[in-house]
Amino acid sequence: MNELQLSQLVMQRCDALGKISEEPNRLTRTFASSAMRRANKLVGSWMRAAGMQVREDAAFNLLGRWNSSHRAAKTFLLGSHLDTVRDAGKYDGPLGVLTAIAAVELLHKRGAKLPFNLEIVGFSDEEGVRYQTAYLGSNAFAGTLKSADLARIQEKQIVKARRRDEFLGYAEVHIEQGPVLEAKNLPVGVVTAIAGQSRIRVELHGVAGHAGTVPMDLRHDALAGAAELVLATERCGVTATVGKLEVAPGASNVIPGKAFLTLDVRHQSDARRLAAVKSLHAKTRNIATRRGLKLVWTPVQENGAVQCDKKLAQIFSKCVAQRGLDVLKLPSGAGHDGVVLSQICPVAMLFVRCKGGISHNPAESVKAADVRVAIEVLADFILKLAEL
Ligand code: GLV
Ligand code: MN
Ligand code: MN
Numbered sequence: 174m175n176e177l178q179l180s181q182l183v184m185q186r187c188d189a190l191g192k193i194s195e196e197p198n199r200l201t202r203t204f205a206s207s208a209m210r211r212a213n214k215l216v217g218s219w220m221r222a223a224g225m226q227v228r229e230d231a232a233f234n235l236l237g238r239w240n241s242s243h244r245a246a247k248t249f250l251l252g253s254h255l256d257t258v259r260d261a262g263k264y265d266g267p268l269g270v271l272t273a274i275a276a277v278e279l280l281h282k283r284g285a286k287l288p289f290n291l292e293i294v295g296f297s298d299e300e301g302v303r304y305q306t307a308y309l310g311s312n313a314f315a316g317t318l319k320s321a322d323l324a325r326i327q328e329k330q331i332v333k334a335r336r337r338d339e340f341l342g343y344a345e346v347h348i349e350q351g352p353v354l355e356a357k358n359l360p361v362g363v364v365t366a367i368a369g370q371s372r373i374r375v376e377l378h379g380v381a382g383h384a385g386t387v388p389m390d391l392r393h394d395a396l397a398g399a400a401e402l403v404l405a406t407e408r409c410g411v412t413a414t415v416g417k418l419e420v421a422p423g424a425s426n427v428i429p430g431k432a433f434l435t436l437d438v439r440h441q442s443d444a445r446r447l448a449a450v451k452s453l454h455a456k457t458r459n460i461a462t463r464r465g466l467k468l469v470w471t472p473v474q475e476n477g478a479v480q481c482d483k484k485l486a487q488i489f490s491k492c493v494a495q496r497g498l499d500v501l502k503l504p505s506g507a508g509h510d511g512v513v514l515s516q517i518c519p520v521a522m523l524f525v526r527c528k529g530g531i532s533h534n535p536a537e538s539v540k541a542a543d544v545r546v547a548i549e550v551l552a553d554f555i556l557k558l559a560e561l
Pocket of ligand 1 (some may be wrong): 300506508509
């Protein structure tokens with residue numbers, strides 16, 4: 174198969190995977206769901222067709238391996254994630270796994286013999302939809318799971334996914350999820366750093382009551398307090414989102430007694446992110462006190478900003494330049510499994526232009542021609558690594 178056919182195959186495979194969902198009529202594939210098991214089976218069959226040895230680990234990560242004939246060879250990792258957000262687009266995650274499989278096929282076609290093993294990983298929980306905290310799959314793989322993560326989840330066996338191998342590095346292709354490459358008219362870009370993030374679970378407990386009889390000045394309305402927090406989040410000075418809000422008991426004639434929110438705060442500077450979280454916590458305490466609400470503030474995730482490895486990024490840049498393209502270096506506002514893997518090996522990322530910068534939305538869209546560039550650059554990158 175030539176490069177053009179491989180890019181078309183990746184697009185078809187993204188379409189096929191986009192149909193594997195745990196919800197009717199929209200794409201949702203969360204950690205450890207039966208949809209994820211089905212997706213792993215299908216992607217595993219594609220890895221096998223590319224000549225790889227395939228298995229699923231105890232954390233539902235899908236692993237495809239191409240062993241080097243060199244004795245005592247170390248391993249280089251490629252990949253991305255196969256879980257999705259709710260009502261997702263079909264490229265966030267799967268594009269990186271399927272591009273890696275296509276690059277392996279291209280390397281075989283070029284007759285490559287690698288001095289290292291190549292392993293493609295389809296991580297199981299980059300989005301963190303099921304338990305709010307992200308990266309369960311990559312944390313299990315890297316051996317960096319926290320006891321608080323384990324306490325929160327049912328699947329305690331995921332600790333067994335821990336790998337003790339020495340990895341040479343991890344490279345991930347991912348859609349940009351922003352508008353910069355499109356504005357610069359470039360198919361791909363080299364990632365410099367990944368923003369840090371904090372995720373917090375917030376509960377406000379008030380008093381449920383009759384919507385017709387309790388006077389307005391005697392209420393302890395949990396949702397009204399939550400609404401103040403949503404607006405404070407919007408004005409907190411860094412990138413921050415309340416992505417989920419639940420109200421109980423949830424009836425039109427009942428004053429909300431409880432509100433549950435998720436808070437997601439990001440910044441390239443850890444100091445600015447942490448300051449924003451501190452200030453939002455203080456504001457929420459004030460809101461709760463003023464309204465007579467009880468506040469439960471539970472941090473569930475904390476990841477510092479991560480710098481991509483300069484040497485690997487340089488190799489990606491060379492491969493992009495060799496195709497006659499301008500090299501654009503850009504940071505990632507989104508989180509990626511590389512954040513976790515950076516604790517055990519150097520990491521690098523290549524972004525692919527996406528239409529309108531739209532992501533976490535079924536309208537997510539990439540061009541086959543850009544995917545072709547990503548496959549070629551990734552294959553060149555592996556060959557350059559092999560020459561080092
Ligand atoms: C993953 O997409 C994240 O950045 O939350
Ligand atoms: Mn992603
Ligand atoms: Mn995502």
